[in-house]
Amino acid sequence: MRLAIGLIGLVLLAACDTGTEQRDAVASTRTVQRPYVPVPPGTIARGTAAQEAALAPPGPQVTPDLVARGEERFRAFCSPCHGASGRGDGTVVSRGFPPPPSYHxxxxxxxxxxxxxxxxxxxxxxxxxYADRVLPEDRWAIAHYIKQLQRDAGASVGQGEASP
Structure with a gap:
């Protein structure tokens, strides 16, 4: 009886697929390696057309709500490096990261x-x-907030020079 069970087990093991038939096309992690096939010309990834349309100039109309949204997104994504005022003095700079350029x-x-x-x-x-982190409409908002930061800094410098 043991001999019969042993023979059946041996037959079953021999029938198992070892995955080594295509050993040249299998990496050490047993992932099949396939050659690179370029994307055909004119192919557009899903959602890309809408994203490109959202990024196309002239963009959304500049409103106080858009600029406020830009300030919120700027503080979340940009201020760690560029600083709250856009001068390149964010918290990562104080921890040794090279300073980015000032918006001014x-x-x-x-x-x-x-x-x-x-x-x-x-x-x-x-x-x-930041394409995978910041939505296209938020990029417009951030860009317009940065331009407002630049205008506000210019106005405050101009006012400071006029004072005695």
């Missing part, structure tokens, strides 16, 4: 909201992309 530098003041959105979307320098 002339070259950054010259950026349009569309260019700011491009930086938020793609990243630049040490700043990584």
């Amino acid at each position: 530098e002339e070259r950054v003041k010259a950026l349009s909201p569309e260019q700011i959105i491009t930086v938020i979307t793609r990243g630049k320098g040490r700043m990584y992309s």
Whole structure:
């Protein structure tokens, strides 16, 4: 009887698929390796068209609500590095991270909201992309809030110079 059970077990083990028939196409983690197949031209990922439309200039109308939303999103996503005033003095800088550029530098003041959105979307320098973290409509809000920060800082500097 033991011999019969042993033979049946041996037959069953021999019939098992070991997964080694295609050993050349299997990595050490047993994941099948397939060649890279490029995406066909003209293919659009799901949701991409709507996202691109949301990012297209001129963007939403600038309203106080949009700027307020931009301030909220700025404080959540941008202020840790750029600081609450946009001067590049956020909390991560105080902990040793290299400071990002101030929004009040002339070259950054010259950026349009569309260019700011491009930086938020793609990243630049040490700043990584926020495309998967910040919604397109929130990117517009942040860009317009940054432009308001720049205008407000310019107005306060101008007022300060007029005073004796």
